[in-house]
Amino acid sequence: MAKKKFSKRAKVRIRLKNKFVNAARGVYTAFKEESTLIVYLIAIIIAIALGIWIKLDLLSWSIIILTIGVLLGFEFLNTSIENFVDLLSFEYNIKAKKIKDICAAASIINSILAVVISFLIYLPPLIDRISEMIGN
Structure with missing residues:
Protein backbone atom coordinates (compact mmCIF):
# COMPACT_ATOMS: atom_id res chain seq x y z
CA MET A 1 0.00 0.00 0.00
CA ALA A 2 1.44 3.34 -1.03
CA LYS A 3 2.00 5.93 1.65
CA LYS A 4 -0.03 9.10 1.09
CA LYS A 5 1.95 12.29 0.81
CA PHE A 6 0.46 15.40 2.29
CA SER A 7 1.62 18.94 1.77
CA LYS A 8 2.87 20.87 4.77
CA ARG A 9 -0.31 22.97 4.74
CA ALA A 10 -2.50 19.84 4.70
CA LYS A 11 -0.58 18.40 7.66
CA VAL A 12 -1.13 21.60 9.64
CA ARG A 13 -4.86 21.50 8.82
CA ILE A 14 -5.08 17.85 9.89
CA ARG A 15 -3.26 18.54 13.18
CA LEU A 16 -5.43 21.58 13.86
CA LYS A 17 -8.61 19.63 13.08
CA ASN A 18 -7.47 16.80 15.37
CA LYS A 19 -6.84 19.25 18.21
CA PHE A 20 -10.37 20.62 17.93
CA VAL A 21 -11.88 17.14 17.61
CA ASN A 22 -9.95 15.95 20.68
CA ALA A 23 -10.95 19.07 22.64
CA ALA A 24 -14.62 18.61 21.67
CA ARG A 25 -14.42 14.98 22.79
CA GLY A 26 -12.94 16.16 26.10
CA VAL A 27 -15.75 18.68 26.60
CA TYR A 28 -18.34 16.00 25.82
CA THR A 29 -16.70 13.51 28.22
CA ALA A 30 -16.41 16.07 31.01
CA PHE A 31 -20.07 17.11 30.70
CA LYS A 32 -21.13 13.47 30.55
CA GLU A 33 -19.15 12.47 33.65
CA GLU A 34 -19.23 15.61 35.83
CA SER A 35 -22.70 16.66 36.98
CA THR A 36 -21.35 19.94 38.36
CA LEU A 37 -20.70 21.09 34.80
CA ILE A 38 -24.39 20.73 33.98
CA VAL A 39 -25.23 22.99 36.94
CA TYR A 40 -22.62 25.49 35.70
CA LEU A 41 -24.05 25.32 32.17
CA ILE A 42 -27.54 26.16 33.47
CA ALA A 43 -26.10 29.03 35.53
CA ILE A 44 -24.17 30.29 32.47
CA ILE A 45 -27.33 30.27 30.33
CA ILE A 46 -29.19 32.20 33.03
CA ALA A 47 -26.28 34.65 33.38
CA ILE A 48 -26.20 35.30 29.63
CA ALA A 49 -29.99 35.73 29.43
CA LEU A 50 -29.97 38.07 32.43
CA GLY A 51 -27.08 40.05 30.96
CA ILE A 52 -29.00 40.50 27.72
CA TRP A 53 -32.15 41.52 29.62
CA ILE A 54 -30.41 44.15 31.76
CA LYS A 55 -28.25 45.25 28.81
CA LEU A 56 -24.77 44.82 30.31
CA ASP A 57 -22.06 47.05 28.89
CA LEU A 58 -19.03 45.76 27.00
CA LEU A 59 -16.68 45.79 30.00
CA SER A 60 -19.17 43.86 32.12
CA TRP A 61 -19.65 41.29 29.34
CA SER A 62 -15.87 40.93 29.10
CA ILE A 63 -15.58 40.24 32.82
CA ILE A 64 -18.52 37.79 32.75
CA ILE A 65 -17.07 35.89 29.77
CA LEU A 66 -13.63 35.76 31.40
CA THR A 67 -15.19 34.56 34.67
CA ILE A 68 -17.13 31.84 32.83
CA GLY A 69 -13.95 30.74 31.04
CA ALA A 96 -4.75 10.75 46.71
CA LYS A 97 -7.66 11.96 48.86
CA LYS A 98 -5.72 15.11 49.80
CA ILE A 99 -4.99 15.86 46.16
CA LYS A 100 -8.62 15.43 45.19
CA ASP A 101 -9.83 17.48 48.17
CA ILE A 102 -7.45 20.34 47.35
CA CYS A 103 -8.57 20.33 43.72
CA ALA A 104 -12.20 20.37 44.84
CA ALA A 105 -11.40 23.29 47.17
CA ALA A 106 -9.88 25.23 44.27
CA SER A 107 -13.03 24.66 42.22
CA ILE A 108 -15.34 25.69 45.06
CA ILE A 109 -13.31 28.84 45.79
CA ASN A 110 -13.43 29.69 42.10
CA SER A 111 -17.21 29.11 42.05
CA ILE A 112 -17.73 31.36 45.06
CA LEU A 113 -15.63 34.09 43.45
CA ALA A 114 -17.68 33.76 40.26
CA VAL A 115 -20.87 34.27 42.27
CA VAL A 116 -19.38 37.32 44.01
CA ILE A 117 -18.27 38.80 40.67
CA SER A 118 -21.74 38.13 39.26
CA PHE A 119 -23.43 39.96 42.14
CA LEU A 120 -21.08 42.92 41.75
CA ILE A 121 -21.82 43.15 38.03
CA TYR A 122 -25.50 42.18 37.85
CA LEU A 123 -26.98 43.67 41.01
CA PRO A 124 -26.82 47.43 40.24
CA PRO A 125 -28.27 47.21 36.70
CA LEU A 126 -30.80 44.61 37.87
CA ILE A 127 -32.03 46.94 40.62
CA ASP A 128 -32.25 49.77 38.05
CA ARG A 129 -34.19 47.60 35.61
CA ILE A 130 -36.64 46.42 38.26
CA SER A 131 -37.07 50.01 39.51
CA GLU A 132 -37.91 51.10 35.95
CA MET A 133 -40.50 48.34 35.65
CA ILE A 134 -42.13 49.18 38.98
CA GLY A 135 -41.97 52.94 38.38
CA ASN A 136 -43.64 52.72 34.93
Missing part, protein backbone atom coordinates in the same frame (compact mmCIF):
# COMPACT_ATOMS: atom_id res chain seq x y z
CA VAL A 70 -11.93 30.57 34.26
CA LEU A 71 -14.76 28.75 36.05
CA LEU A 72 -15.08 26.12 33.32
CA GLY A 73 -11.30 25.85 32.98
CA PHE A 74 -10.91 25.17 36.71
CA GLU A 75 -13.66 22.57 36.63
CA PHE A 76 -12.13 20.79 33.61
CA LEU A 77 -8.73 20.84 35.31
CA ASN A 78 -10.23 19.55 38.55
CA THR A 79 -12.01 16.75 36.69
CA SER A 80 -8.88 15.71 34.81
CA ILE A 81 -6.72 15.73 37.95
CA GLU A 82 -9.31 13.63 39.80
CA ASN A 83 -9.39 11.14 36.91
CA PHE A 84 -5.59 11.03 36.82
CA VAL A 85 -5.40 10.39 40.57
CA ASP A 86 -8.00 7.62 40.20
CA LEU A 87 -5.90 6.12 37.41
CA LEU A 88 -2.78 6.05 39.59
CA SER A 89 -4.39 5.04 42.86
CA PHE A 90 -6.35 1.79 42.66
CA GLU A 91 -7.25 1.64 46.33
CA TYR A 92 -7.89 4.19 49.07
CA ASN A 93 -4.86 6.40 49.58
CA ILE A 94 -4.77 9.35 51.98
CA LYS A 95 -2.45 11.33 49.69
